[in-house]
Amino acid sequence: MNWLSNFVRPKISAMVGKKEVPDNMWRKCPECGQMIFHRELEENLYVCPHCDHHLRLHMGQRLDLLFDGEGYQKIELPESVSDPLKFRDRKKYTDRLKDARSASGDNDAIIVSHGKIGGVPVVAAILNFDFMGGSMGLAVGEAILSAARLAVLQEAPLIMITASGGARMQEGILSLMQMPRSILAVNKVKEAGLPYITILTDPTSGGVSASFAMRGDIAMAEPGAVICFAGARVIEETIHEKLPEGFQRAEYLLDHGMVDMVVHRRDMRDTLARVLNLLCNPGPPAHVVAIPPSTISAKNGAAKTRNGGNKKNAAPHRRSTDKKDAGKD
Amino acid sequence: MHNFLDFEKPLSKLEAKIEDLRHLSDDGDINIADEVAKLQAKSDKILKQLYSKLTPWQKVQVARHPDRPHFSDYMEGLVEDFTPLAGDRAFAEDRAIIGGLGRFRGRTVMLIGHEKGADTNTRMQHNFGMARPEGYRKAIRLMKMADHFGLPVLTLVDTPGAYPGVGAEERGQAEAIACSIETCLGLKVPLVSAVIGEGGSGGAIALAAANKVLMLENAIYSVISPEGCASILWRSGDQAQDAAEAMKLTAQDLLELGVADVVVPEPVGAAHRFPVPAIAALGDAVEEALGELMELDPAALRRQRHEKFLTMGEAEATS
């Protein structure tokens, strides 16, 4: 630890009292419990400098991190039915929505944006965990459809960044129906031959993981992210057993074949950019010397000799059936 | 220095002597330099002699040499921006098979292959290149991904065989291999396979039902290991040498049989001695094969692959 934590922190604590340690000055790592100076945390992309725990990012921070310097444009999302069941629990759903909307400035738990990553134009949709736990209802389903349509229109890959507790209970069965809808949406992208890449962040669960989140052509996850269908608590209460260490974490999913890679937050942009370029700029087939059409029909026709500097070796031997064509063998 | 194989014994003494002399030559004695040169020439000559007439059994040993370059060496030598992709999306990530996207001489390819590992640790990690169903199912997933994005597939084969285990059987080892072969055959993109070491049975063909099958000069490819064959047909594993002879498992044999399309020469002394030129030579052969196949449209690629396997076993009217 540096002098700050040893020296300054107790002083500040003494001055302002426990309760009032301002959020934006110090943050406690939820994993290792260390106090982290906010600026340090920010510089470290909200990854704990002590234990490498990836703290949750707000939606905007995440997008700033992924897009190239020129940034991104949010797109206008279509209206959808706000409260189809006229639902109320302890509170009216419409009131919950109102609160979440005024807190986030967005209409629902998703935004769709487009811009460039690694120079490749992409459409990116991101779930906002701060908005009712990133839950998926009609508006989210509609937005995923919009994102997919935009990707197809722009012939751009679709990047999906997930953080969600699952389906939005307040919309009942209609939120469940967003699972097939969202899969139809991402399949439009796939049918157009465009890459669909998912970035699974903490947490990704329930109806979201069991639909579009798990259907990425390529799936990346952040270290330590909980990615699951049923929550650990539910499982524990059902089977009355202690769950194994690391259960449902990103690394566990990697071992179990569910994601392609676990990528550190500081490497996420570069990794995404590399994959996008491999897929979207596959390179011209003309890199190899073209073979005159007359020799194509003859199997193994063109006998090019490239021996990689090992002059002692002859050109590759070919099947005896082709010796006539190969000539030099 | 090297891990010497049994038949390389004459070399090991000579090279040890050269090594000793080299340390002495620091004293500035000119005669020692001459002596080293003389011994080196002798050693080169023996090496050439030994490797000009390897028996099938000796080739088996060379193909399995622990220092022989493996998947990761070819990947590092031939592919840029390699991005491994993991998992079968059903049960596990099987590290016996590695796959991923990368750039081979300017072009994005899906590179898939068995990795045997290079030391105790990595051998365990990669299960000695013996895949379980998950490995083949990952390969299937990645081949289909390549097909979907129109990217050519390059597979590197180097496995003693599919892993024989209870779990592997429970999860459908045979089904996984069958589907992997079927996926190879159905691809609408070029599929080039290179046997770089051991092409062990079903575990190998799972990745090698290709448009072009390349074999390194000292690679082997067979329906069962010579030891396995000997213990079944000769009732004794000691007869592996005879089995190796009878099985026709060398690259040259397989070229004659029409199973291999190209034999890629290795430097004299084989790839385990000179990995860099061996890797480059394979790269050149792959580039040439890919270049030819890139000219074909999807239907022609499938047809060529189907024809290749359909005509195998037909009475050949060729030399």
Ligand SMILES: [Zn+2]
């Ligand atoms: Zn921490």
